[in-house]
Amino acid sequence: MDATGRIEQIIAPSIESMGYEIVRVQMTGAQRPVLQIMAERTDGGPMTVEDCADISRSVSALLDVEDPIASAYTLEVSSPGIDRPLTRRRDFERFAGFEAKLETRMAIDGRKRFKGRLKGLEDDDVLIDTEQGPARVPMETIQRAKLVLTDELIRASGGQG
Structure with missing residues (x-):
């Protein structure tokens, strides 16, 4: 399993219990990696900045404990937007x-x-x-x-x- 697959495995249960669903987990950049987590509400409602902040806090806590990323990284949480990626x-x-x-x-x-x-x-x-x-x-x-x-x-x- 690749690193993003492992990260998704770590964070998905918590994210889902909060009422969100992961659309995509992606890692970009080599010098200072960026972990991008795209999520949406399971109730179909619009994602707010507060939703993204809640997910970010939860993911940060989980990844601090599990520590699946060896180097320093930046975490970005976003909604898929209208012209969203199709991943599932x-x-x-x-x-x-x-x-x-x-x-x-x-x-x-x-x-x-x-x-x-x-x-x-x-x-x-x-x-x-x-x-x-x-x-x-x-x-x-x-x-x-x-x-x-x-x-x-x-x-x-x-x-x-």
């Missing part, structure tokens, strides 16, 4: 019907980038309608995926659009 199986189901961009680790049908309307999941494949036609992208090949900011997405998230 249920994200691809929940946001079916919206525009998304997928990037794969290896070429699928001769390409690594897919942009189009999500159609959900079938087995372990993400279904997406692109300008080049429908595509099936195996989940395990996805390196990055995120929603595309559109007026439709803004309206669906409670904005004006």
